[in-house]
Amino acid sequence: MLISLQALRALAAWVVVCHHFMQIFFDFHASGPIGQFFVDRGAVGVDIFFVISGLVIFLSTQDKDMPAGRFLLNRAIRIVPAYWLYTLLMGLMIVLVGQQMPHQVVDLPHFLLSLLFIPSENPGGYGLYPTLNVGWTLNYEMFFYLLFSLVFLVPQRHRALVVAAALFAVCEVVSRYGVLSRFYANNIVYEFLLGIAIGWAYRRGWVGQGLWIPLLLIAASLVAIYNLDASDRLLHWGVPSAFIVLACIALEPWFKGNRVLKVLGDCSYSVYLIHVLVLYGGWFVSERLSISPYVVFAFCVPLIALMSWTSYVWIETRLYRRMKGWADARLVRPESEPIT
Structure with a gap:
């Protein structure tokens, strides 16, 4: 992956961390302009993630021909192990200390649906959120992968249109008439298409390199983003996020070869999954010992970083390679795929 996108993935993940810090420690009540920014706009990290996801999946599957099932298996091997582990840890945390965690409740049916990426009402009563709350975005990711698998049934020149048509059919027709969960009737899913559009332009050499114009675009x-709320998430946050992704690609020469940014980007998925667990642990410490939330957060940040790096090395890399090697050995036409 482009180092500029790795850097952007890392930034988006840590913006979400700050957003949830304000939620868990302050219940979204900010006392200053920086805190208010993370309260009101910190969730935009998710929009950036979705655009990048559409871009990466499009580019990584170009010029490849594989069974749809194999594509879905590769994605599952990449996404599921870490998500299941941290969902289990979140469930255990709620069982052990749930009475002290505001609105956190777990029951077996909802827990199993969470593991299967099926949206359902959280037993805490605050919406269609899985046991590991941040997993709501993965419900959209897995849904996108399922629809994207259809592209391997058609010629490559039609693939972007097939994905767009499938997303439109599900989100605007099927979901709105109650056949699928209303969860999918959300225009945030079209942010994947913005990423695909950027990938399509990038493949054709239409994204030039530069410095000042990309910086002005950012x-x-x-x-x-600062002046628009999430009332129309696709237009207000999705489109600006797409322009930020586009600008970062144009800035690639200034990022190329930076190993630190690459590592930070590599760890971003684990940062996203782990940070809520660490922040809740920090919140307990803050409440019991009457320590300043900001002091606790200063310790949470390196702990999240260390745990995420460990998770990336052992789960996202080593376990991924073993599982993928096992799958390759049992399939007639194995396909190579970089870790993204």
Whole structure:
């Protein structure tokens, strides 16, 4: 993956961390402009993730021909192990200390649906969130992968149109008429298409390199995000996020070869999954010992980073390679796929 996108993935993940810090420690009540920014706009990290996801999946499958089932298996091997582990740890935390965690409840049916990426009402009563709350975005990711698998049934030149048509059919027709969960009737899913569009333009050499114009584009996009709320998430946050992704690609020469940014980007998925667990642990410490939330957060940040790096090395890399090697050995036409 481009180092510029790795850096952006890392930034998006840590913006979400700050957003949830404000939620868990302050119940989204900010006392200053920086805190208010993370309260109101910190969730935009998810929109950036979705755009990047659409871009990466499109680019990584171009010029490849594989069975749809194999594509889904590769994605499951990449996503599921870490998610299941941290969902289990979250479930155990709720069982052990759930009475002290606001609105956190777990029951077996909902827990199993969470593991299967099926949206259902959280028993805490606050919406269609899985046991590991941040997993709501993975419900959209897995849904996108399922629809994207259809592209391997058609010629490559039609693939982007097939995905767009499938997303539109499910989100605008099927979900809105109650056949699928209303969870999918959300225009945030079209942010994957913005990523595909960027990938399509990048493949054709339409994304030039530069410095000042991309920086101005990023600045304008941030101003738009700052001044627009999430009432129309696709337009207000999704489109500016797509422009930020596009600008970062144009800035690739200034990022190329930076190993630190690559590692930070590699760890971003684990950062996203782990940080809520660490922050809740920090919240307990803050409440019991009457320590400043900001002091606790200063310890949470390196702990999240260390745990995420360990998770990336052992689960996302080593376990992934073993599972993929096992799958390759049992399939007639194994396909190579980089870790993304």
